[in-house]
Amino acid sequence: MSKPTVPSHVAAFLEKHRIREVECLVPDLNGYPRGKVLPAAAFAAGQELRVARAVAIHTVVGDFPDYRVYGERDPDMRLVPDYERLHLVPWAAGGRRALAIHDCHDLDGTLTPIASRSVLKTVLKRYADLGWQPVVAPELEFYVLAPNPDPSQPLTPPAARCGRTEIGHSAFSFGALNEFADFFDDLHGALDKLGIHGDTFVHELGPSQFEINLKHDDALELADQTFLFKYALRETGLKHGLYVVCMAKPIAGAPGSSMHIHQSLVDLKNGRNLFSQADGEDSPLFRHYIAGLQTCLPSLMPLMAPYVNSYRRFTKNMAAPVNLSWGLDNRSVGLRVPLSGPEARRIENRLPGCDANPYLALAASLAAGLYGIENELEPTAPAEGNVFYRDDRPELPRSLDSALERMASSDIPGKLLGDEFAAAFIAAKEVELESYLLEVTPWERRYLATQA
Numbered sequence: 001m002s003k004p005t006v007p008s009h010v011a012a013f014l015e016k017h018r019i020r021e022v023e024c025l026v027p028d029l030n031g032y033p034r035g036k037v038l039p040a041a042a043f044a045a046g047q048e049l050r051v052a053r054a055v056a057i058h059t060v061v062g063d064f065p066d067y068r069v070y071g072e073r074d075p076d077m078r079l080v081p082d083y084e085r086l087h088l089v090p091w092a093a094g095g096r097r098a099l100a101i102h103d104c105h106d107l108d109g110t111l112t113p114i115a116s117r118s119v120l121k122t123v124l125k126r127y128a129d130l131g132w133q134p135v136v137a138p139e140l141e142f143y144v145l146a147p148n149p150d151p152s153q154p155l156t157p158p159a160a161r162c163g164r165t166e167i168g169h170s171a172f173s174f175g176a177l178n179e180f181a182d183f184f185d186d187l188h189g190a191l192d193k194l195g196i197h198g199d200t201f202v203h204e205l206g207p208s209q210f211e212i213n214l215k216h217d218d219a220l221e222l223a224d225q226t227f228l229f230k231y232a233l234r235e236t237g238l239k240h241g242l243y244v245v246c247m248a249k250p251i252a253g254a255p256g257s258s259m260h261i262h263q264s265l266v267d268l269k270n271g272r273n274l275f276s277q278a279d280g281e282d283s284p285l286f287r288h289y290i291a292g293l294q295t296c297l298p299s300l301m302p303l304m305a306p307y308v309n310s311y312r313r314f315t316k317n318m319a320a321p322v323n324l325s326w327g328l329d330n331r332s333v334g335l336r337v338p339l340s341g342p343e344a345r346r347i348e349n350r351l352p353g354c355d356a357n358p359y360l361a362l363a364a365s366l367a368a369g370l371y372g373i374e375n376e377l378e379p380t381a382p383a384e385g386n387v388f389y390r391d392d393r394p395e396l397p398r399s400l401d402s403a404l405e406r407m408a409s410s411d412i413p414g415k416l417l418g419d420e421f422a423a424a425f426i427a428a429k430e431v432e433l434e435s436y437l438l439e440v441t442p443w444e445r446r447y448l449a450t451q452a
């Protein structure tokens with residue numbers, strides 16, 4: 001096989017920063033970084049890098065699904081660097097380490113269909129073929145918590161600068177934001193080095209819960225930024241003795257953590273927002289896109305709520321979505337349309353949790369919208385007022401079990417994201433679910449062991 005051409009900026013970057021080694025990263029099924037560390041000279045020379053294809057679908061409990069779903073022979077795939085995603089590793093001791101995001105290619109040179117980044121790239125190619133580009137902006141909520149060496153114990157907020165632990169209800173408070181100023185200073189420095197463009201940053205409603213909104217841009221760019229952001233949260237947090245947690249519902253009774261995704265489409269010819277017409281009215285594409293989300297998302301839920309824990313977030317009155325209604329400037333719906341001028345007309349999909357793999361949540365949402373456009377679907381009438389407690393909403397699965405059942409019984413996931421991917425994803429999630437079903441939880445011990 002001929003070696004890939006390595007762009008000249010790569011060697012210049014590695015030399016300038018006297019890089020010793022490069023983390024060659026791929027997002028796994030969960031959106032966690034995996035891969036190999038390569039000496040900088042080998043990376044600069046374009047040395048071929050292979051790992052087992054199974055790495056792409058490593059489950060969160062460290063298992064693999066039946067090997068038949070990722071290749072009977074357990075074959076290799078190639079890790080191919082995206083040279084535009086080469087950055088310093090901000091937390092590396094001595095600062096002489098870089099990282100690069102890679103694609104997974106099968107040995108025939110095609111994108112590995114079961115790898116998360118491939119799935120998003122394939123959806124984006126379908127948009128590009130139409131001359132369109134999705135523009136997205138994820139908003140990430142997360143908790144800054146105390147180390148939790150014994151996972152049978154609840155996660156708790158850490159003692160903050162003032163010596164106390166937060167009790168919550170400090171949304172938008174600067175006093176509460178400043179409690180972890182040292183950690184956040186370090187984090188913002190890391191984000192700069194990783195090319196992550198934060199827009200707004202606030203304290204959220206939960207105790208030591210925060211939110212960062214990333215600046216809108218191309219979907220692959222923002223999936224990569226979100227992937228690196230979560231890596232940065234973990235590593236920077238640990239340096240400060242903190243567990244920074246992207247679980248959807250880390251603390252019972254406290255608000256969950258979402259990854260709302262704002263999305264619109266632009267015309268590649270002229271940069272115009274395709275959700276608005278020249279006269280400023282909403283376009284038919286805008287309506288079809290919403291209808292596509294309403295039609296497809298119920299069978300794509302595990303891509304936005306991938307774990308048993310994800311479903312604990314979907315409770316009423318915590319601003320978490322429990323329906324797929326849509327409405328203008330309305331936070332009781334799953335699909336919110338923010339008030340804006342026609343240039344910024346967009347849809348906010350409020351379903352994904354912060355625990356979702358950003359590549360897959362974006363791929364699912366964008367493919368669902370495109371399905372609505374291709375099939376010229378019409379959405380429900382917009383919701384008026386608070387619809388949390390209304391009965392007429394489209395129903396959403398309330399557990400990983402039922403969400404997987406729904407996904408497995410629909411042909412939409414395969415059509416939208418590829419049959420091989422859909423089958424591999426479901427198989428991996430079933431392994432995780434089985435592992436959970438064998439647990440005995442504190443809730444059961446509390447109520448069933450007493451014969452009260």
Ligand SMILES: NC(=O)CC[C@H](N)C(=O)O
Nearest residue numbers: 255256257258319320321
């Ligand atoms: N910022 C908000 O609107 C709150 C969202 C809420 N925390 C959720 O889990 O969905």
